[in-house]
Structures are given as structure tokens and as C-alpha cells.
Amino acid sequence: MQTVKEIAQRAKAVQSTVALLSEKQKNRALQSIADTLRSHKSKITQANAEDIRAGQKAGLRASLLDRLLLTDERVEAMACAVEDVIRLPDPVGRVLSGETMKDGMKLLNIRVPLGVCGIIYEARPNVTVDAASLCLKAGNVSVLKGGKEAIRSNTLCMDLMRSAIEKAGVPADAMQLIKDTSRDAAVALMHCKDDLDVLIPRGGAGLIASVVENAKVPVIETGTGNNHLYVDAGADLELAESILINAKTQRPSVCNAVETLLIHASEAETFLPVVQAAMESRGVTLRVCEKCAAMLTKAVEQATESDWETEYIDLILAVRIVKDMTEALHHIRRYGSGHSEAIVTNDYTRAARFQQEVDAAAVYVNCSTRFTDGGEFGLGAEIGISTQKLHVRGPMGLSALTSNKYLISGNGQIRK
Amino acid sequence: MQTVKEIAQRAKAVQSTVALLSEKQKNRALQSIADTLRSHKSKITQANAEDIRAGQKAGLRASLLDRLLLTDERVEAMACAVEDVIRLPDPVGRVLSGETMKDGMKLLNIRVPLGVCGIIYEARPNVTVDAASLCLKAGNVSVLKGGKEAIRSNTLCMDLMRSAIEKAGVPADAMQLIKDTSRDAAVALMHCKDDLDVLIPRGGAGLIASVVENAKVPVIETGTGNNHLYVDAGADLELAESILINAKTQRPSVCNAVETLLIHASEAETFLPVVQAAMESRGVTLRVCEKCAAMLTKAVEQATESDWETEYIDLILAVRIVKDMTEALHHIRRYGSGHSEAIVTNDYTRAARFQQEVDAAAVYVNCSTRFTDGGEFGLGAEIGISTQKLHVRGPMGLSALTSNKYLISGNGQIRK
16 A cells, blocks of 8 residues: 555646646546546445445444435436536636736736645545545645545545546546545645645544644645524514524534524523424424523523534534623634624624624624535535635635746846 | 733734724824834834844854844834835725625625734844734734844834834734743744634744744745746846846845756856856855866866755855756756746747746746845735745735635525
8 A cells, every 4th residue: 555655745746737737638537537427326336335334333323324325316416516617617827916017027926726635534425526626627636535434435436536537638646545544644644744735624623623733734724613693682583583493404414504592681581482492393402501591491401611612513502692792792702613603683783793893704694604605605616614714714616726826027127 | 921822812812803993093003103113213223232232242143133233224114114014005804706696695705804923033123013013904913923132122122012002092912022032932832723823934944844843823934935047048148147146146145036047058058157257256156066067167166965955045056057948847846945936038938838837936037036025016015925825825915914704694595
């Protein structure tokens, strides 16, 4: 088996070739991937079935097994996702700015690929295809490390993709999978400073924290969403209920779902029973603050400090009464992960203040946090949602996988 | 003495206040800094004289002592630099993009401050004032750590700046200096993950490598410029000579100076003696490859592997003959630091190829690498020159000190 370092070096070796591919060449390679996925559906689902059996034996949770599962329809969806990437405009070479400098030199600032992108993710085999395709479209080489639960599916998908792009004239090493699923291999990848330009962890808080702690390579943190919905004094409570239901229950396992509801004290007595009924009827468990508990007639679990800190990604909702918006902002500043935060209000000034003061990638007034998504924001496919402030914040489309370079053309100019 | 952690926490505590300052408030605080610097010139030069005496006693090199030195004129220049920052437009709040989403929600992407910026630098006291002023203008809090040689100058400048901004209604903690100049304090700053949003090392390769190695905080690497000038077959050699002289000798101590000259074999016999004469008459020592040595009649020092790797920032030039442009590109890929690279050529296709294939922040055709500079590129003052590809590449102006945030305003929209 190749070492992680060897894989990264092979990636680096083809970086400049991949960076110079034309849009036509890249699209041809991507179409070749989509075609090969379609023509190998049964092989892929067979390999996946082995992952599923191993996962069942290892006692994986049902939700994890569902993420891991590939059916014919899901493989078809993977192929379609690659074709979506084909339709995205190639970001490379786009002129970002330009001017004629003193003495007549021409200065252009253009988009260029980032280089070699490492991506560490968990047990979703579709990420293997998504991430490699997006990286290729932006002229980048990808080095992927997926969860061990999906190793058979990932290995087969990567083998298929590599021969597909090679047939289309793109070096197979433009995409690589680290087949060693150990933690040591992950740490080795985090240390590949000379060969990797960026490392993007996609997954739970534990994975991301470990990458941030260990990486010597620049990291883009993604996806931890400890998000809040604040229901302001005088808010339209029907609207608040509908937004809460959507933000908590439409897809509780994703990072743009709401985890904590903050209610202005003046609305608590009216709104709390509504919340309790709406949530319980949808299977959502409440974890409430002391004041809430005192107000509710039916027994509920009481929240501890750790509830405010936790991204449940599950059918659980923490609820807290705040005495005013300042207290809500304080709570969000202390516990929020900078992903998606929302207010329901009918007060113009407080709506503006919330959007100005909350320090998060996406700040909503009177709509659901579930919209934080590359597709919804018009970026096309996304490689993740950045919760950091450097390089890119919020949904990361193709341009997040690029850098820039200045080209200066003269005829003998020197600096005075 | 406050611990580094305490300083970082105090910085974090005022972050949201500083982020919300209006341009007027920030400019008033900056003018107050410029005024106080001017009215305390003699106090500042006295404190600096102590640093200089200590430096002389410690045997600092003349070039370092010159960087450390503050005269009345230099303090005046520092005040003027602050006034230049006042004239830069405030980047905060600028709308970067916007659209009406499905269902009528309004989406805006606006510029926001990065937050708390740590800056580690060496013995140039003007950086203390520059960096803190730029950070404030972009709505950021700064935590500075300068070299121990400048500690008296830095401490006084920071004390003056803090009272100046406080008088103008801005919290003094918007700017802080770590007075502990030990390496431990630097490492402690690199670990302040919960309080710092970015860490920018400004200085030599050793400092930057240490920050990249140790930091748990996102880092922007700056300033290492192992830059090349490639003289192509058929190039105008007079033009090449003038560019070489400018790029090597106009200011050899800066990061956009040229360190290695690559000469196409077909020009070597004519151009090498010209190079030798031009460089020796300007006090530049050559370190040449074997082929060069054989061609030159006067004795010269021979280059070793380490010469190709070294950013001299001094009156030394490495010279190598390459058999063609491919070999030049290979040399640059292997040894370049991704800062500024130049070709002198009269061939249209090779000029384009050089700009396309060289992976650096700034790629020049027929002009001097000395232009890589925020002022020259039209960005106004600069906080450094990024040699990494994430977030910002090349000269970093005010916008490099910002992030962005999405504001979404609706009237009850939920995701289907």
C-alpha cells in the first residue's frame, strides 16, 4: 500500500498538468465519470452491500447505515450530480480585476486553481464522487480520505473514476483515495504541508476539531451548525411556529437545522405550549431551561450547560427563555458556531440589529435556517459550508476551490 | 504582567464593539493616533534610543539597527502613514453580491471585519503603528507581538495609541501589545484558537516557518520571496540588464527583490560577463552554477544546492544556466516561494506560457519584480504580501482583513 506521503507527492506531481486543462477536457473527463458510474451500477451496489453488511455487524446506527447505503437510484443521482458539475461555468482564468499601472504596465488578477485539495469525510460514499468532481472542475487535484465504513464503496468508485478520467486524457492521479482508513493515515495527511494546499474536513464536530488541532496545512472548517432561532417580543407566532417546525424537523440531521430555540420572556407563556405540542407531535424531545420548565404543565427534560453547546443533528430541541434581545445575542455569541442564525420579529430596528450584530455565515430574518446551502444561494453544487472567516464563509461553491494570481506585462519598466 | 491568553480574551471581548464602529468613529480614532505620534516625537525617539543602545550592546547588525531606528522624520512618516489609512475607503458593510431568491427572500453578501487579528513581527517599530491602524480601519481588534529589540519603542507607541483611540471613544483594548517578548509568549499566541480569527506573521523565513508549524489558529503566510528572473533565448539583453539591476539592487533587503538569475544557454556567453560587471560594480556577490563558472574568465564563488533555496535579502545573486524554458520552469517550481517571478523575453508564446505555468502571486513579463507591493498594485497600504493561496494571495490590502456574511430577509419562507 502506498503511504499517505507518496499519495500526496503523486498528487503534487500532476498538479500543474491538471491546473492547465481546458474546460472542454475537464468536462469530457467528468462525463466519462458519469457514464462509468451508470454502467457499473450493479458492481457499485454490490461493493456497497458488503460495506452495509460489515456496518450491520459492527452495530452502526440506522441513520449512519442510511447515509452509507447506495441503491441504483442513488448511484444514478451521483452520476447526475457529476453532470450538474459539468454545467457549472469553469472558474479558472476568469479576470477578477485589472488595470493599467503607472508607466503603462498591464496588471491582471485572474482566478487559478488552489492546487492539491485534501478532503477528509465520513461514511457517505457520494462525497467521494462529488468532491473529486468539484475539485477537478476547478483544476485541482484531490486526495480523499473517507470513513472506514465506506471503504469498499469508496475504493470501487475511485478506481472507476480514475480509469474514466484517464480514458478522457486526464492523469489518473488527479484523483486519489487514501485506502488506509486508520487515524494515523488521517494525521499523516494533515501533515503533508509540502504537497497539500488546503485540507477540508467534512463531517462531525469531532473530526473537524481533530483536523484543526493537528493540521500543519491550511484548513477550511466546515459544517458545525449549532444554530439558534430567536422569537422576539411581538413576533408573529404562527410564522415562528412554521419556521421552527421547518428548521428543526424538515431534515434534522443536517448542519443548517436549528438546535436551540430562544424565546423572548413576553411571548413565552403563549408560545411555549405551542412549541411543545408542535415538537412532541413530530417526535422532537425538548430540553428546556428552568423558567420554561416552570411554565409548562407537562413534564419535560431540563437542559444542562452541555445542551446549549451541543449540535444535536437529531430530533432534540433546546429551549431557553431570554429577558430581551441583548440576552439572546449574548447566548448566540457564547454558544453559536457561526453557521446559521435566525430571528422571527416584526420590529424593523431589531431585525436590522440582529443581522448586524450576529457574527455568523448566514443571518436570517423571518425565514428558515434550512436555506443555508450552495444550491439555494445560487452557487451550484457545494463542497461544504465554511464556518470560518478566512478564505470563504458560508456555502462553498467552485470559486472557493480557487485562488488568484497577478499577471503583470511590461516593456522594461523598473521601480524608481 | 497579563498573560497572552488574558490579552487575547480582552481583545475578543471588544471585538463586536469594534466591528460596529462607523467609518467616522474609526477615522477620528486614527487621526487621534497621528496627532499623538506627532506631539510625542521626542519621547518616542528617546525610547527608541534606548532600544538602539541595547541593540548596539547586543551586537545587532547595522541593517537591523537601521530598521529599528526612529528619527523625527520617521515618526512623522509613521503619522502620515496613519493618515493614508484614514483616506482608504472603509471596506466594512460593502455589498459583495445580492439577489432575490426563490420565494422572494432577499439575499445580500456583505463585507464584515475578520475579528481579532494577531500579528507577529520583528524589530520594525513602524509595523506596530501600521498594523494596528489597518486592523482598526477594517473593524478588527489587533493583538501585536513585535521583536524584543524594539520593545521600548513598541511599548511607548502602543501606550500612546491606546490612549489616543480611547480619547476618540474607541475601547483601548481594540489594540494590544504583548510585552512578553519570549518565544513562549509567541507560541501561546499561536494557540489562542478561541480568541483569534487569524494570525499573520511578518518577517523572515524562520519566523514564518515557526508560526506555520505551531499555530492552531488560521495563518496567512507572508513575505518569503525566493524570486527568479529568467532571461529567455532571444531576449533584449539591455532590457534584461536594467531589470536585473533594479530587481536585485534597488532595495535588496525586501521580499520582492530577485535572488536567482536563470539564463537560457544560448544567451549565457554574451550575457554572463554583462551580469558579472553590472553586479560586481554594485557590490553584489555572485554564486554561480558549474556551467557559468566555466564560462566566466574572472573567478567567482560556486553555488551549492542551498543557494537555490535561499532568500538572501542581501547583495548576493545566484546564477544558473538552463538549457530551455522548461528547465527554468522546473527550477522555479522546485525552489520558488510563490512570491514574484519574472521572465525577460521577446517571444509572444513563451511570455504567455510563463505567466500561465508559473504558480506564484505575481508573474512578470519584461518588468521588475520590485512592483509586487500594495501601493503599486493600487491597494493602498498593505499589511503584508501573502505567499499562500487561501484567502488572499499577493499584496494584502484592507479587504484582506475582512470576511463576509450572508443576510437573508424573508416573510415566513420555509424550505420545501
